[in-house]
Amino acid sequence: MFLVGLTGGIASGKSTVTKIFREELGCACIDADAIARQVVEPGTSANKTIRVAFGEDICFPDGTLNREKLGDIIFHDESKRYKLNSIVHPAVKKQMLWEIFLYFLKGYHFVILDIPLLFETRQLLPFLTFSIVVFCTENQQVKRLMERNQLSEADAMARIKSQLPLDEKCQMGSFTIDNTGTIEETRSYTLNIYKTLCSSKRHLSLRFGIVAVVSLLLGTFFLLSQN
Ligand SMILES: CC(C)(COP(=O)(O)OP(=O)(O)OC[C@H]1O[C@@H](n2cnc3c(N)ncnc32)[C@H](O)[C@@H]1O)[C@@H](O)C(=O)NCCC(=O)NCCS
Numbered sequence: 531m532f533l534v535g536l537t538g539g540i541a542s543g544k545s546t547v548t549k550i551f552r553e554e555l556g557c558a559c560i561d562a563d564a565i566a567r568q569v570v571e572p573g574t575s576a577n578k579t580i581r582v583a584f585g586e587d588i589c590f591p592d593g594t595l596n597r598e599k600l601g602d603i604i605f606h607d608e609s610k611r612y613k614l615n616s617i618v619h620p621a622v623k624k625q626m627l628w629e630i631f632l633y634f635l636k637g638y639h640f641v642i643l644d645i646p647l648l649f650e651t652r653q654l655l656p657f658l659t660f661s662i663v664v665f666c667t668e669n670q671q672v673k674r675l676m677e678r679n680q681l682s683e684a685d686a687m688a689r690i691k692s693q694l695p696l697d698e699k700c701q702m703g704s705f706t707i708d709n710t711g712t713i714e715e716t717r718s719y720t721l722n723i724y725k726t727l728c729s730s731k732r733h734l735s736l737r738f739g740i741v742a743v744v745s746l747l748l749g750t751f752f753l754l755s756q757n
């Protein structure tokens with residue numbers, strides 16, 4: 531199995547493309563945003579640490595995070611953003627590695643990891659065979675973000691500026707998906723990349739590696755047991 535990172539700018543269309551990979555093409559996909567929500571649910575240690583760091587009133591009475599309030603804080607204050615990242619990201623990484631392992635056991639050819647901050651944190655880059663960057667124009671990001679999250683233009687810009695510039699990310703990706711047009715056009719670019727991923731033989735090297743290591747261990751055990 532090999533790993534494919536999928537990233538982009540905020541509201542550039544990562545979830546839209548992930549949905550095509552998962553629901554239309556049947557790919558194994560892991561969504562870092564969804565995991566980042568799970569790991570801060572009431573009762574988790576990340577939830578408790580966030581309350582200590584940001585104050586009790588960052589949560590609603592039932593313990594769930596007030597995401598709008600936390601977003602207002604961290605997208606306007608870099609040090610608070612780093613603080614939140616340092617609480618949430620280790621738990622996200624742990625859960626992602628577990629989910630990757632489960633897909634490995636199921637024998638998937640590749641897994642797509644939708645990670646918004648792939649190039650900012652760089653933590654999972656060494657494990658990836660390919661990366662895909664979904665892009666649109668900055669004006670489209672602002673417009674889509676304002677509409678989807680009911681944000682002012684200034685707040686939408688603050689969120690965009692909290693990440694690496696999208697054109698820099700495009701240069702770092704193995705593939706890009708142009709999401710400036712219609713969803714139908716995006717679907718067709720996604721399908722082309724899917725075909726390339728399916729024809730890749732990179733998953734075989736890991737499987738051969740594992741078979742070689744297991745054979746070596748069994749062989750050594752056998753030789754030692756003969757003496
Ligand atoms: C600040 C929070 C509470 C806002 O929640 P909200 O529901 O409004 O947004 P959501 O989680 O759906 O994120 C939307 C997008 O915002 C961007 N984003 C989220 N967190 C960050 C961050 N720390 N830095 C830069 N961009 C971010 C990503 O592009 C993400 O796809 C939430 O984003 C959060 O907990 N962020 C910290 C964890 C994180 O880094 N998540 C990103 C993937 S690991």
Ligand SMILES: Nc1ncnc2c1ncn2[C@@H]1O[C@H](COP(=O)(O)OP(=O)(O)OP(=O)(O)O)[C@@H](O)[C@H]1O
Pocket residue numbers: 538539540541542543544545546547563646674675678709710711712713716
């Ligand atoms: N090609 C498109 N044309 C019009 N609207 C689109 C297109 N692609 C995505 N959108 C809309 O733009 C918004 C952002 O898309 P999406 O949620 O896929 O982005 P994202 O990169 O996953 O966002 P985030 O970084 O916030 O998680 C959504 O409301 C989506 O429906």
